[in-house]
Amino acid sequence: MSDHDEAAAVRPLTLAWVRRHLEVGERIVRTEALHGGITAETRRLTVRRRDGDTRDLVLRTFVDVEHAEDRLNREADALTLLTGTGVPAPGLVAVDPTAARCEYPSLLMTHLAGRTVLDDEGLETRVPLLARQLVAIHALRPAQRPRKYVTLTTADTVVTPKGADAAAWAAAIDVIRRPAPPCEGRFLHRDFQPGNVLFEVPPPGPAGARITGVVDWAATSWGPTDLDVAHCSTNLALLHGPVWGLRFAEAYEEAGGVPAAATSERLYWRVRSGLAFAEEVTSVSQPWREAGRTELTTRTVEERLDAYVTALMDTLG
Known part of the structure; x- marks a missing residue:
């Protein structure tokens, strides 16, 4: 799948909003749906830097979720608070809790390594x-x-x-x-x-x-x-x-x-x-x-x- 096709998986207004928060020369080259949540659509966005390296961001979008503005404001406040505390939480990149620039209320944050583990083993x-x-x-x-x-x-x-x-x-x-x-x-x-x-x-x-x-x-x-x-x-x-x-x-x-x-x-x-x-x-x-x-x-x-x-x-x- 081409870069354009992958990026198009994000809704157009939201994609434009995300791009405004990228660094100069960066572009989204891949999107991947992250499953497991109940209330939000969550995607990992792979961003290619100008030097060719990549980094990942996470986009959370609340589609027809009650009290989305409140929930996103609370999450943004929490991520800001947690910076530097030693609690391993994502870093806040941007938030649009009222969907002023996105199709739906959205939050953009850094991606953390690791995965959820739900197995009995361990x-x-x-x-x-x-x-x-x-x-x-x-x-x-x-x-x-x-x-x-x-x-x-x-x-x-x-x-x-x-x-x-x-x-x-x-x-x-x-x-x-x-x-x-x-x-x-x-x-x-x-x-x-x-x-x-x-x-x-x-x-x-x-x-x-x-x-x-x-x-x-x-x-x-x-x-x-x-x-x-x-x-x-x-x-x-x-x-x-x-x-x-x-x-x-x-x-x-x-x-x-x-x-x-x-x-x-x-x-x-x-x-x-x-x-x-x-x-x-x-x-x-x-x-x-x-x-x-x-x-x-x-x-x-x-x-x-x-x-x-x-x-x-x-x-x-």
């Missing part, structure tokens, strides 16, 4: 790395706090999976009928999970894995650390089995993370996260199957979610 190594990375994110103290966290799931909107443990789910739903526990807020990613973490896994195998990047900062918030812990725990439980959801919470504390002191408060956030996933099992599991985890059917993920919620009630309830 999980024993990756979970502590994920935990340590999340502790580092929660340690950030920005001069200006992002907006307060939002949770949308209520006791009345929970969708109990078919065949689930009715008693356990009823008890779990009762847990989130209570008011949210008070907390000392921290800087939150709000979608920290394996799909948003890049790893480099050099030979000879998983034991040498290291994190090279954390992406998708569009939901950055201020709130309890337990929210991020609970979200990642639920993702791990559905991807790899309930025991890994429980293990991640332990790894977070072992890495120096500080969750809520009271068991009842930890239960509240972890159950709330699990119940929230019940409303979106299909949308969550589809990208995993596209990434190669074809065995994670909607039914399989529902069964794992049921087992995880039941395990939470058994261990913390």
Whole structure:
């Protein structure tokens, strides 16, 4: 495919906007769709420099996404904040949150090395790395706090999976009928999970894995650390089995993370996260199957979610 054909994969107005943010003599020679996300179209753009070398950028475009302006502004602010902090995040190149110059709200950023790893192999190594990375994110103290966290799931909107443990789910739903526990807020990613973490896994195998990047900062918030812990725990439980959801919470504390002191408060956030996933099992599991985890059917993920919620009630309830 020619350079022109590759570049044309980006919408015309957006392509012109991107070109305005390239260095003199640079041109886009290749585009590649990056899969795995739910809300945004994401492309890697290969840019050839005047000296013949290349570099990569990443373009995120929100097509008919609710609150796109807010999400992109939050991501741009987060990427600016994270510069120089040691947290491996992309660098902001440009943002058009209102689609003033693009067809749709868009953000252009630097490309990070590494890839997402969703396989079971090497999980024993990756979970502590994920935990340590999340502790580092929660340690950030920005001069200006992002907006307060939002949770949308209520006791009345929970969708109990078919065949689930009715008693356990009823008890779990009762847990989130209570008011949210008070907390000392921290800087939150709000979608920290394996799909948003890049790893480099050099030979000879998983034991040498290291994190090279954390992406998708569009939901950055201020709130309890337990929210991020609970979200990642639920993702791990559905991807790899309930025991890994429980293990991640332990790894977070072992890495120096500080969750809520009271068991009842930890239960509240972890159950709330699990119940929230019940409303979106299909949308969550589809990208995993596209990434190669074809065995994670909607039914399989529902069964794992049921087992995880039941395990939470058994261990913390």
